Amino acid sequence: MTMKPLNTFHFASPATFYPLAGRLQPLFALLALALAAAGLYVGFFVAPTDAQQGEGYRIIFVHVPTSWMAMFLYCVMAFWAAVGLVFNTRLASMMASAIAPTGAMFALLSLLTGSLWGKPMWGTWWVWDARLTSTLILLFLYLGFLALQAAVDDPRRADKAGAILALVGVVNVPIIYFSVKWWNTLHQGASVSITKSSSMAQTMLLAMLLMALAFWMYSIAVALARVRNIILEREAHTEWVQHAMA
Amino acid sequence: MQWHSVGEFFAMGGYAPYVWGSVGATAVLMIVEPWLLRRQHRQIVHALRHRLRAEQNATQPTPRAQP
Amino acid sequence: MSLPGRPPGEQIPLVDAARSAKGAPWIVNAALVSLRRDLLLAARRRSEVLTALFFFVVVVSLFPLAIGPEPALLRRIGPGALWVAALLATLLGLPRLFAADHADGTLEQMALSPQPFALQMAGKVAAHWLLCGLPLVLLAPLLGLQFGLDGDAQGVLMLSLLIGTPLLSLIGAIGAALTLGVRGGGVLLSLLVLPLYIPALVFGAGSVEAEAAGLGVRGHLSVLGAMLALAVFFAPWATTAAVRVALE
Numbered sequence A: 001m002t003m004k005p006l007n008t009f010h011f012a013s014p015a016t017f018y019p020l021a022g023r024l025q026p027l028f029a030l031l032a033l034a035l036a037a038a039g040l041y042v043g044f045f046v047a048p049t050d051a052q053q054g055e056g057y058r059i060i061f062v063h064v065p066t067s068w069m070a071m072f073l074y075c076v077m078a079f080w081a082a083v084g085l086v087f088n089t090r091l092a093s094m095m096a097s098a099i100a101p102t103g104a105m106f107a108l109l110s111l112l113t114g115s116l117w118g119k120p121m122w123g124t125w126w127v128w129d130a131r132l133t134s135t136l137i138l139l140f141l142y143l144g145f146l147a148l149q150a151a152v153d154d155p156r157r158a159d160k161a162g163a164i165l166a167l168v169g170v171v172n173v174p175i176i177y178f179s180v181k182w183w184n185t186l187h188q189g190a191s192v193s194i195t196k197s198s199s200m201a202q203t204m205l206l207a208m209l210l211m212a213l214a215f216w217m218y219s220i221a222v223a224l225a226r227v228r229n230i231i232l233e234r235e236a237h238t239e240w241v242q243h244a245m246a
Numbered sequence B: 001m002q003w004h005s006v007g008e009f010f011a012m013g014g015y016a017p018y019v020w021g022s023v024g025a026t027a028v029l030m031i032v033e034p035w036l037l038r039r040q041h042r043q044i045v046h047a048l049r050h051r052l053r054a055e056q057n058a059t060q061p062t063p064r065a066q067p
Numbered sequence C: 001m002s003l004p005g006r007p008p009g010e011q012i013p014l015v016d017a018a019r020s021a022k023g024a025p026w027i028v029n030a031a032l033v034s035l036r037r038d039l040l041l042a043a044r045r046r047s048e049v050l051t052a053l054f055f056f057v058v059v060v061s062l063f064p065l066a067i068g069p070e071p072a073l074l075r076r077i078g079p080g081a082l083w084v085a086a087l088l089a090t091l092l093g094l095p096r097l098f099a100a101d102h103a104d105g106t107l108e109q110m111a112l113s114p115q116p117f118a119l120q121m122a123g124k125v126a127a128h129w130l131l132c133g134l135p136l137v138l139l140a141p142l143l144g145l146q147f148g149l150d151g152d153a154q155g156v157l158m159l160s161l162l163i164g165t166p167l168l169s170l171i172g173a174i175g176a177a178l179t180l181g182v183r184g185g186g187v188l189l190s191l192l193v194l195p196l197y198i199p200a201l202v203f204g205a206g207s208v209e210a211e212a213a214g215l216g217v218r219g220h221l222s223v224l225g226a227m228l229a230l231a232v233f234f235a236p237w238a239t240t241a242a243v244r245v246a247l248e
Helices: A014-046 A055-087 A090-122 A130-151 A155-188 A202-234 A239-245 B006-014 B016-059 C014-020 C026-043 C046-067 C071-093 C095-103 C106-112 C117-146 C151-178 C185-212 C218-247
Strands: none
Touching: A014 A055, A014 A090, A014 A202, A055 A090, A055 A130, A055 A155, A055 A202, A055 B006, A055 B016, A090 A130, A090 A155, A090 A202, A090 B016, A130 A155, A130 C185, A155 C151, A155 C185, A155 C218, A202 B016, A239 B016, B006 B016, C026 C046, C026 C117, C046 C071, C046 C117, C071 C095, C071 C117, C071 C151, C071 C185, C095 C106, C095 C117, C095 C151, C095 C185, C095 C218, C106 C117, C106 C218, C117 C151, C117 C218, C151 C185, C151 C218, C185 C218
């Protein structure tokens, strides 16, 4: 008996990916809700009070996952942009464009929650902490990507230009992080870090991980929804879209 | 469980505005984003259906009245 | 034969430029030809180059006007202000890098020619540095006097700018290529490129601060040099890819 060869590129066509995305999206949304519920429960009802920061430290259960997501989504976005550039496929580039706004949102949330954490702890609304400053620059990188894609009219040129920018950005992210860390220690002497050190209770770590997973599932669900919208807009002239709309 | 009352839970040891502000902002954005996407989806489908119908009407000859 | 979009005095057809650079080794020839052409064109349009330099001078003067003339404070912010002004002045010259050649079709001719496109682009970036970056390096000590920087600080400042401005030109060229012919090009270019400039700014301005604090500048300048080396190898490829995307 011969095995049918696995067609890995079967879902690389927008026409086949669209219904698949539609079916997967609610699953990831449910996963996100379940994980968030678990994470919030552990974070707010199981994790103990912190010795130094009292109850205020509980912000890390949203702050740290949003920072991780902002960083992670940029890498995922750059990956799909690279795939789209190398294989010259539309769908991979559409995926990169779909991820970008969510990544920017998480970067913004990271800055906002970081600010709300810094105010009671350090007395100011903004601290030039290495992590916060890097996240600010990451937000600029996201905004640049979004602005470039919005400014270029031709969708394929927007895809490729955005891909080059995302790749240059992803290479620069470690360089930027290193530079900011250097700058931070140089100018502050004793490191004033807003992030919790490694002496974290097990339950706190668990809650953070659960929330990070929840945000990850959320990002996938949202990216699938957004890519469906992008597919509909860009493939509006094709027969399968017109058939689906009828 | 370290919360001895509901009031204590909401007070968050005095950090209530910061903690609930953060959690609240996160929750709000993570609800608004999918809602916006759903709305955008409805708008796109509506616009495409509208355009499809307009094209179909344009290609069909208008029925002529019987003399 | 006159090319559209440019006055007759400013056209240097590539053929003529290539003929005059005969004798140089072939692999570098493309870069040198492109460099010479851009320098000649800029020489005929001196006002554009000088405008960018005047911008640098004016922006630097804004900082003391905004912050106050207290000498100790100015000495502290001097290096940072000069570096920021250098960044902005470089950004100002970037849209000109490809715009004129793109408008009259020379860029397409360069892409289609048998010469390596990446080397031609490298030549253009080198010309941009010679016209925009190097004058900043030479002007900086003069402006450093406005901030009361001493001799050692001036020396480190010049050195950091000497290593840093080519880096700025190289990274900026990628941005200029990406925004070629795009609406709102200049401002968009700044948004794209400024975050990528931050490491250069941190180590460049930081080197002068380190000197003032009595710490060694070797570390900062080495990292700056390393970033320049990386950029010299990889930035022209990214720029070339971006220009090809713009030419499609």
